[in-house]
Amino acid sequence: MTIREAQEAVDQWIKQYGVRYFSELTNMAVLTEEVGELARVMARRYGDQSFKAGESDNMGEEMADVLWVLLCLANQTGVDLTEELRKSIEKKTKRDRERHLNNEKLRK
Numbered sequence: 001m002t003i004r005e006a007q008e009a010v011d012q013w014i015k016q017y018g019v020r021y022f023s024e025l026t027n028m029a030v031l032t033e034e035v036g037e038l039a040r041v042m043a044r045r046y047g048d049q050s051f052k053a054g055e056s057d058n059m060g061e062e063m064a065d066v067l068w069v070l071l072c073l074a075n076q077t078g079v080d081l082t083e084e085l086r087k088s089i090e091k092k093t094k095r096d097r098e099r100h101l102n103n104e105k106l107r108k
Contacts, residue, residue, distance in 0.1 A: 003082045010071040021076050031069040038062040 001009070014021055022030065041059045043049045051057065074081045100106055 003085065004080070006067070007071050007075055007081060010068060011075050014072070014075075021072055024073065024076050027069055027073050027076065031066065031073065034062065034065045034069055038066055 021027065038059070041057060041062050044051045044055070045057055045059060071081070073079075
């Protein structure tokens with residue numbers, strides 16, 4: 001599935017099952033909540049915390065939830081994430097072409 005296809009699939013789902021998009025501000029809050037849930041799993045898997053009884057190591061699910069809400073926000077605000085990601089990669093390539101290659105901290 002391409003990013004564009006994902007945006008279309010989310011839009012179709014919202015129209016068929018979701019009644020309507022939550023407001024942009026609500027979705028921004030939901031995105032923050034979902035990022036927090038992903039952070040909790042990361043802290044337990046890779047950090048010093050351990051999973052509590054009943055918690056699951058569902059990192060992929062949490063990443064998908066973050067992506068879902070981001071796709072909703074893109075659809076609501078008229079952002080073509082395929083095009084924006086292409087431009088972001090181009091910008092980073094121009095800006096950081098030598099930067100990371102010359103970073104001694106990354107060579108350790």
